[in-house]
Amino acid sequence: MNRKYKYVPLYFNYTRSDDFAAFLSNMAKKGWKLVSLSSIMKFERTEAADEVYDVQVFLQNGDLDYYPNQYTEEFADYCLAAGWELVGAFGKWTVFRQIKPDALPIFSNTERIQDICRIERKQHLTTLINYCILFVLHLVIAGMQLRQWHFPWFYGLVVLDGIVIIYDIVYLLLLSHWKKEKERELVEKGTAIFGNGNSKPGFLSLTRIILFVLLITTTIIILMQIKNKIL
Amino acid sequence: MAREQFQTLTEPMFYILLALREECCGVDIMEKVSLLSHGRVRIGPGTLYTMLQKFETNKVISQTRFAGRQKWYIVTDTGRKMLKEEVERLRIMLRDAGEE
Numbered sequence: 001m002n003r004k005y006k007y008v009p010l011y012f013n014y015t016r017s018d019d020f021a022a023f024l025s026n027m028a029k030k031g032w033k034l035v036s037l038s039s040i041m042k043f044e045r046t047e048a049a050d051e052v053y054d055v056q057v058f059l060q061n062g063d064l065d066y067y068p069n070q071y072t073e074e075f076a077d078y079c080l081a082a083g084w085e086l087v088g089a090f091g092k093w094t095v096f097r098q099i100k101p102d103a104l105p106i107f108s109n110t111e112r113i114q115d116i117c118r119i120e121r122k123q124h125l126t127t128l129i130n131y132c133i134l135f136v137l138h139l140v141i142a143g144m145q146l147r148q149w150h151f152p153w154f155y156g157l158v159v160l161d162g163i164v165i166i167y168d169i170v171y172l173l174l175l176s177h178w179k180k181e182k183e184r185e186l187v188e189k190g191t192a193i194f195g196n197g198n199s200k201p202g203f204l205s206l207t208r209i210i211l212f213v214l215l216i217t218t219t220i221i222i223l224m225q226i227k228n229k230i231l
Numbered sequence: 232m233a234r235e236q237f238q239t240l241t242e243p244m245f246y247i248l249l250a251l252r253e254e255c256c257g258v259d260i261m262e263k264v265s266l267l268s269h270g271r272v273r274i275g276p277g278t279l280y281t282m283l284q285k286f287e288t289n290k291v292i293s294q295t296r297f298a299g300r301q302k303w304y305i306v307t308d309t310g311r312k313m314l315k316e317e318v319e320r321l322r323i324m325l326r327d328a329g330e331e
Contacts, residue, residue, distance in 0.1 A: 111281070
C-alpha cells in the first residue's frame, strides 16, 4: 500500500535528542519527510534524501506549545543564519534541518546537558510535589473513612500516588547519575552523545515500563474492589 | 548582580562583548566573532541567543533598535568596564606566565 502520510508517536525523552535526530534522518533516507511535530509526528512521502537533523531542547518554548512561540522564532532566525532551518517546535523540542554543510553546532554539549537536566528536573519535581499533596489528601480521606464511610478505592488511590512518587524520585536520581555520566563522557572523549544509539521510536525507558505496569495493576485492583463492593 | 554572574568571562562571552563595542545586529555577531578571532572562535546560534538574553537582563548590553524580529545591540558602560577588567586580568596572567 502506497500511503502518502505516515504518523509516528513521539516517544523520545529529552535525554535522547540525538536518537531523535538520527531517527528523523533515517526516515528521510526512507523517503519520509517530517511535516509536523507534535505528540504524533506526521511524515509525508517524498523522494529519499540524505538530510541531517538536529534536535534541541529550547527552554523558552512553553511545555504546551504546539507551535514555535515568539522566542523560538527569534532563536530560529539565529539558527537559520548558522545553517539550520527550523522544521517544527513542540513543547521544549525544536527540530532543525541542516541547510549549510558547514553549519555550526547550535548549542555546546555543556549547555545541552544543563538544559536537558533543568527541564527534566523541573517536570519531575512538579509531578512529585503534586502527587505528594494528593498522597496526603487521599491518606487523610482514607483515614477518615475508617470511622465514617467505607470507600475501599481510596486506599488504591493512596497506592497509585505512592507509585508515581517513587517513580519520580527514582527518575530524579537516575537523572542526576545521567548528568554525571555525560559530564564524564565530555571530559574523557571531548563530546557527548545524547541517546543510546537506538533511533527507533517506541522505545520506553525501564522506569517508564515499570510505572506503566504498576499503574495498570493498581487500576485493575481498584476496579475489582469497586466491583466487589457494588455486587 | 552582573559582576557576580560574569566575574570571569568565558571565551564566547569575551568575544561577544568585543563584537558589541560597536552596534551590531544579533544575528551578525556570529560572523563578527569569527572575524575578530581570525576563525579560531566560533559561537553557535543557541549559545549566542542565550548569552545575549543573559547580557541584556544583566544590563551588560542594551538593545539599540529593532526591525521585525531583528535586534541591534551595543555594550553598556557596565559591559565596557567588565571587558576592560577582563583584558587587565588576562594581561596580568600573561605577565605572570612570562616571569616564570
